[in-house]
Every structure is written in C-alpha cells, then in structure tokens.
Amino acid sequence: MHHYxxxxxxxxxxxxxxxxxxxxxxxxxxxxxxxxDGTFSEVSYEEPRYRTEYRTETRSVPIYVQEPVYQTLYRxxxxxxxxxRTETARGSYDGSKGSSPVEPYWPELRxxxxxxxxxxRETYVLTFTDSKGKKTYSARVSRDIWDMYSPGDxxxxxxxxxxxxxxxxxxxxx
Numbered sequence: 001m002h003h004y005x006x007x008x009x010x011x012x013x014x015x016x017x018x019x020x021x022x023x024x025x026x027x028x029x030x031x032x033x034x035x036x037d038g039t040f041s042e043v044s045y046e047e048p049r050y051r052t053e054y055r056t057e058t059r060s061v062p063i064y065v066q067e068p069v070y071q072t073l074y075r076x077x078x079x080x081x082x083x084x085r086t087e088t089a090r091g092s093y094d095g096s097k098g099s100s101p102v103e104p105y106w107p108e109l110r111x112x113x114x115x116x117x118x119x120x121r122e123t124y125v126l127t128f129t130d131s132k133g134k135k136t137y138s139a140r141v142s143r144d145i146w147d148m149y150s151p152g153d154x155x156x157x158x159x160x161x162x163x164x165x166x167x168x169x170x171x172x173x174x
Contacts, residue, residue, distance in 0.1 A: 001068050001069070001070055002069050002070060002071040003068075003069050004066040004067060004068055004069065005066075005067045005069050006064045006065075006066060006067075007064060007065050007066075007067045008062055008063075008064055009063050009064060009065045010062075010063050011060040011061065011062055011063065012060070012061050012063055013058050013059070013060060013061075014058065014059055014060075014061045015056050015057070015058050016056070016057060016058075016059065017054050017055070017056060017057075018054065018055050018056075018057050019052050019053070019054050020052070020053050020054075020055065021050045021051075021052060022050060022051055022052075022053050023048055023049075023050060024049045024050055024051040025048075025049050026046040026047065026048055026049060027046065027047050027049050028044055028045070028046050029044065029045055029046070029047065030042055030043070030044050031043050031044075031045070081116065081118065083118065084115065087107045087109060088107065089104075089105055089106065089107040091103075091104065091105075104122065104124075104143075106120060122143070123140060124140065124141050124142065124143055124145075124146035125138055125139065125140055125141070126138070126139050126141055126145070126146060126149060126165075126168065128155060128157055128165070135163065136163070137157055137159045137163050137164075137165050138163070138164075138165065139157075139164070139165030139168060139173045140173070141168070141173050145168065145171065145173065155168050155169050156168075156169055156170075157169075
C-alpha cells in the first residue's frame with residue numbers, strides 16, 4: 001500500500017448552540033459633577049444592560065473515509081553478464097644473450113556462445129636492477145614512459161624504502 005486518500009462518504013446533521021447578546025433594559029446611574037464654583041450638579045445617565053440567550057442550530061457535517069491507494073508492483077528478471085575468465089598475455093626481457101624483447105600484444109580471444117569481451121586493460125611495468133645486480137625496483141608506468149626505455153638502458157630512479165619507484169629520470173611515476 002502506498003498511501004490513503006480522504007474520500008467524502010456522506011453528510012450527517014449536527015446540532016450546536018449559538019450564543020447571542022440581547023438588550024435586557026437600561027440601568028440608571030447618578031453622578032455629581034464639580035461646577036468649579038464650589039457647587040456640584042447632579043447628572044443622571046443610563047447604560048444598556050445585556051443578557052445572553054442561546055439558540056440551537058443544525059448544520060451538515062461531511063464524513064470522510066480513508067481509502068487505501070496501492071501502487072503497481074513490478075517484478076522483473078534481468079540477464080546480467082558476469083566475469084567468466086580472464087585472458088592474460090605477459091612478456092619480459094631478462095637481457096641475456098640470444099633473447100629478444102617482447103613487444104606488447106593482445107592475446108587471441110576465442111569467445112564461446114553467449115560470451116562477450118568486456119574491455120581490455122593493460123599494465124606496463126619497468127623493472128630496474130641496481131649497479132651491483134642485487135636489488136630490483138619496479139614501477140607501474142604509462143605506455144608512453146614504457147616506450148622510452150629499451151632493455152639494458154640505464155636510468156636514475158628515486159624509490160621509497162619498500163623499493164617502490166617514485167621517479168624515473170626526474171619524471172613522476174606515481
């Protein structure tokens with residue numbers, strides 16, 4: 001149920017009392033006024049006197065009922081695409097003799113019935129090794145920065161204590 005509407009059902013007669021002030025007569029009062037010469041004059045005046053009378057009257061009063069109002073309920077079922085699998089392509093270059101760098105590529109997709117591709121995402125990571133060959137530092141970078149470096153290139157990096165690269169050759173990579 002959504003709400004109630006107020007609907008006129010019928011009218012009922014109702015009696016009520018009405019009061020009215022009615023003139024009942026006059027009261028006479030006598031007062032004395034100073035004449036200013038040491039004498040007084042008698043002055044009479046009348047004030048109206050009222051009484052309250054009641055009479056009964058009737059009126060029609062509307063009677064309302066609360067009528068429930070319902071909204072339409074809609075139920076529906078939707079088909080929703082859900083992730084089923086992820087195709088991944090990886091490549092790396094270790095710099096050893098005879099190996100060659102791998103260019104980025106998208107893996108070939110073989111979609112089954114009722115499957116669809118849900119966009120492509122790529123991540124580029126540069127990994128650096130210190131001059132002693134003992135510590136490695138990695139940084140997620142944009143494709144533009146990734147394309148600037150080739151295997152074996154040297155670079156000046158700034159890293160935090162967790163070996164996360166923050167700058168490469170003065171470029172912020174965070």
